[in-house]
Amino acid sequence: xxxxxxxxxxVRRSRRARSEWWLAAPAVVSVLIxxxxxxxxxxxxxxxxxxxxDFAGVENFTRTAAxxxxxxxxxxxxxxxxxxxxxxAIASYPVALMVTRASRRVKPVLILLCIFPLxxxxxxxxxxxxxxxxxxxxVSKLFMAIGLTDGExxxxxxxVAVTGVLATIxxxxxxxxxxxxxxxxxxxxIRASESLGASRMRxxxxxxxxxxxxxxxxxxxxxxxxxxxxxxxPKLIGGSRVPMISPAIYQAIMEQFxxxxxxxxxxxxxxxxxxxxxxxxxVFKRFFSAWREAVL
Amino acid sequence: MRRRQILVRVAGTAFLVLMLIPILAVVVVSLLxxxxxxxxxxxxxxxxxxxxxxxxxxxxxxxxxxxxxxxxATVISLALGTAGAIAADSLRSKRAKSFIDTFLxxxxxxxxxxxxxxxxxxxxxxxxxxxxxxxxxxxxxxxxHVVITLPWTYRLVSAGMGADLRSLERASRSLGGSRWQTFxxxxxxxxxxxxxGAALFAFIFSFTNLEISLxxxxxxxxxxxxxLMQRAIFEVDPVLAAAAVVQMTLVAVLMIIxxxxxxxxxxxxx
Numbered sequence: 001x002x003x004x005x006x007x008x009x010x011v012r013r014s015r016r017a018r019s020e021w022w023l024a025a026p027a028v029v030s031v032l033i034x035x036x037x038x039x040x041x042x043x044x045x046x047x048x049x050x051x052x053x054d055f056a057g058v059e060n061f062t063r064t065a066a067x068x069x070x071x072x073x074x075x076x077x078x079x080x081x082x083x084x085x086x087x088x089a090i091a092s093y094p095v096a097l098m099v100t101r102a103s104r105r106v107k108p109v110l111i112l113l114c115i116f117p118l119x120x121x122x123x124x125x126x127x128x129x130x131x132x133x134x135x136x137x138x139v140s141k142l143f144m145a146i147g148l149t150d151g152e153x154x155x156x157x158x159x160v161a162v163t164g165v166l167a168t169i170x171x172x173x174x175x176x177x178x179x180x181x182x183x184x185x186x187x188x189x190i191r192a193s194e195s196l197g198a199s200r201m202r203x204x205x206x207x208x209x210x211x212x213x214x215x216x217x218x219x220x221x222x223x224x225x226x227x228x229x230x231x232x233x234p235k236l237i238g239g240s241r242v243p244m245i246s247p248a249i250y251q252a253i254m255e256q257f258x259x260x261x262x263x264x265x266x267x268x269x270x271x272x273x274x275x276x277x278x279x280x281x282x283v284f285k286r287f288f289s290a291w292r293e294a295v296l
Numbered sequence: 297m298r299r300r301q302i303l304v305r306v307a308g309t310a311f312l313v314l315m316l317i318p319i320l321a322v323v324v325v326s327l328l329x330x331x332x333x334x335x336x337x338x339x340x341x342x343x344x345x346x347x348x349x350x351x352x353x354x355x356x357x358x359x360x361x362x363x364x365x366x367x368x369a370t371v372i373s374l375a376l377g378t379a380g381a382i383a384a385d386s387l388r389s390k391r392a393k394s395f396i397d398t399f400l401x402x403x404x405x406x407x408x409x410x411x412x413x414x415x416x417x418x419x420x421x422x423x424x425x426x427x428x429x430x431x432x433x434x435x436x437x438x439x440x441h442v443v444i445t446l447p448w449t450y451r452l453v454s455a456g457m458g459a460d461l462r463s464l465e466r467a468s469r470s471l472g473g474s475r476w477q478t479f480x481x482x483x484x485x486x487x488x489x490x491x492x493g494a495a496l497f498a499f500i501f502s503f504t505n506l507e508i509s510l511x512x513x514x515x516x517x518x519x520x521x522x523x524l525m526q527r528a529i530f531e532v533d534p535v536l537a538a539a540a541v542v543q544m545t546l547v548a549v550l551m552i553i554x555x556x557x558x559x560x561x562x563x564x565x566x
Contacts, residue, residue, distance in 0.1 A: 024383035024396050027376040027446060034443040035402050038414035045417070091311045098308035101301075110312075112555070117315050119547050121504030123521045123528070124540040128318025130532045131325050131333050141336075168314045229407040231507050236528055246409040246507070253413045254511065262417075266410050273407060 046263035053260070060260040064268075070248070074268060077245040080163050080234075081227035081272075085220045087167040088174050092219075095171070096178035111179075118172035126236045129165045130156060133237070162238040166227050173226070174219045181215030182208070221280030225273040245269050319544065326537035333532060345538040355539045358523035365509075365519060366502040369441035370449075373498050376442070377449025378491060382483070385457045404447040412511035415440050419512075437512040444508055445498035452497060456490030489557040496554035500547050 049056045064070045099110045117125060133139055133155040143149045155161060185208065193203040209216075234244035245265060252262035326346070329339035350356040377400075384396045403411065419431040430436050461483065468478040506521040513522055520543055527536050 019386040019388060020383050021387055021392065022383070023379040023386075024400075027380035027400055027450065028396065030376060030439070030443055031399055031402055031446065034415060034439055035406060035411055038418040039406065039410060041421070042410075042414040042417045091307075091314075094304045094307035095311050097304045098312075101304075112551075113312060113316065116548065116551065117319060119500050119504065119551055120319060120544045121506070121521055121547065123504075123506050123524045124322060124544055125318040127524065127528050127532055127536065127540050128321040130528060131321045131537070132318065134333060134532065137333060168311075168318075171311065171315055225407065229409050229507070231409060231510065232525055236525070249409050249413055250510065253416065259417060262413055266413065269407060270410060 042259070042263055043267060044263070045259040046267055048260050051257065051259050056260065060264050064261060064264045069243070070265070073243045073245055073248045073265075076159065076243055077228055078272060080159055080166070080242070080244065081224045083163045084166040084170065084227040085224040087163060088171055088223045089216055089220050091167060092171045092174035092178060096175050096182055099175065099179050100182040114172050114175050117169070122169055122230065123232045123236075125169050126165065126232045129161075129168075130236055133161060156237045157239045157241045159238070159242050162234055162242050162244075165237050166230060166233050169230075169233060170223050170226050174223055177215045177219040177222070178212060181212040185211045217280050217283065221276045224276045224280075228269055228272060322537045322540045322544070325532065325534055326541045328534065331534065345534040346542070348535050349538040349542065352535050353523070353527065354518055355520070355523050355527070355535070358518045358520045359539070359542060361517055362503050362520040365438060365441050366499045368438055369445055369502045370495050370498040372438075372442045373445040373449045373502075374453075374491065374495050377446055377494065377498075378453045378487070380446075380450045381453040381457060384454060385462070400450045401447045403443045408444065408505075408507040411444070412440070412508045415508075416511040431512070432514055434512075434514050434517050437509065437514070437517065440508045440512055441502045441505065444505060445502050448501055449494045449498050452494035453487060453490050456487050461486050493554050493557035496550045496557070500550055500554075504543065504547065 045051075046060050047056055047058070048054065048060075095114065099107060099114065102110050131137055135154050136152050137155075139155055140149070140152050143155070144152065189207050189211070190203060193207045194200070198206070228245060230244075231246040231250065234242055235247045238244060245268065249262055249265045249269065252258050252265055325333060327341050327343070328337045329342040329344075330337055380396060380400055384393050387393045387396070415436055416431070419436045422428060422430050423432065464482050464486070465478055468482045469475075473481075504521055505519075506525060509519040509522050510525070513519060518526075520539065524536060524539055524543070527533075
């Protein structure tokens, strides 16, 4: 077929005029009716007296805030999530460095080993930790042998265990973010620093670390949000001794049928998540970009 | 200089081992011939827990249910995500494109313990007010799985689109190919590996999801992660470990297949 220039022009014009925007409609509509609308529907219960209740103003918020149990839930959640995020960043950094520096043959294996736990599912890993930390598990026997504990003990059921387990469970995400950022570093900057006589320690703190600070901060705020969101680890490793917000939301909505309470807790969770992401971004922008400019 | 390399390796390996050790623990418990966890183990190895897993409680049926939900959710999510990706790619306005980008990632950005109770509460309200059994029939369970896998299918298919695809499509159209011909013989072959990769990852994320299912399961429909969770609240026993191993094995197999189509980096890189 011979195309005249006018026909070619027509094709080009029609291509420009007709974008296939409507193809996105089903996806956008499903997110709208399955996420946006339901979340709004749930949140409005925070100002109601019950499932079929009337307007209650801010009473639900004051009731929840005054309850010492929920006060503890929120404090525990924030503390555990924060410690998890920081621990996760510190512990993941060497793994990310190791992956980045690995030879071409080892690297894919290491990446696979990092990602498999993430994809295997969180419940499975919480169950594994229950077996390791529980009564008559290996850690309990070890602690007995070296005289840390008198008898067989369940070493889960405390905030430290929950934090540690959450950090290992969420680490793959941190490692992936840090690895991506480390790969993007211009190797010449490292070589320049070393050839100018900086020690490796100095090179790390003044050249490598500043260049990954963006990933580090987005990673920390992301892990914080994911730790708040976790249901299985607090429930299985923490139990009733480490009350956290996700199990509390489940309990309020599915067991107590106290939707207003559930809505208030949900708002608490969303607000903490937004604040964390906001602070992460703000701190990063103000402090770390200054730091970056100063040291680079 | 050497010393710091070693330090990084030791610290890195140690933490990697900590990440993998719970998986190893589950595998070991599922293979030991002890009815409860004891250390050191007393009775050697067996495979009988895997046979028992099919017949004990609802673990076997929950596994089938999880597979069913994941298959349906993947197919629908893939159709919606691919269509969305094609639409976003065809848009000229940057703002409209970034609107679709952000909107379709919402199910990933909003914590699932917020989405799940929200869908449950809405479904409950619809059910009591209109008598349409959206919760009891499991429709919302399937729909929720579609929506939470949507960000992955959308992103992974989008990642496969670039300037090359667009110019090849334009070439096909200007040579007189119809829209359908272009889609079938140009767009699809280029996108196929990305679509396959997206399908496998969507399946994995639906199959292992706990929080969404937890709120939306019905009396006769429970998923494997929820069944694992509910049994684990009381105790970790070898049958439970066997079920966990089944879940992990399926994920491992799919992951290896998926790795052939898309790089893992492109899946999880934000």
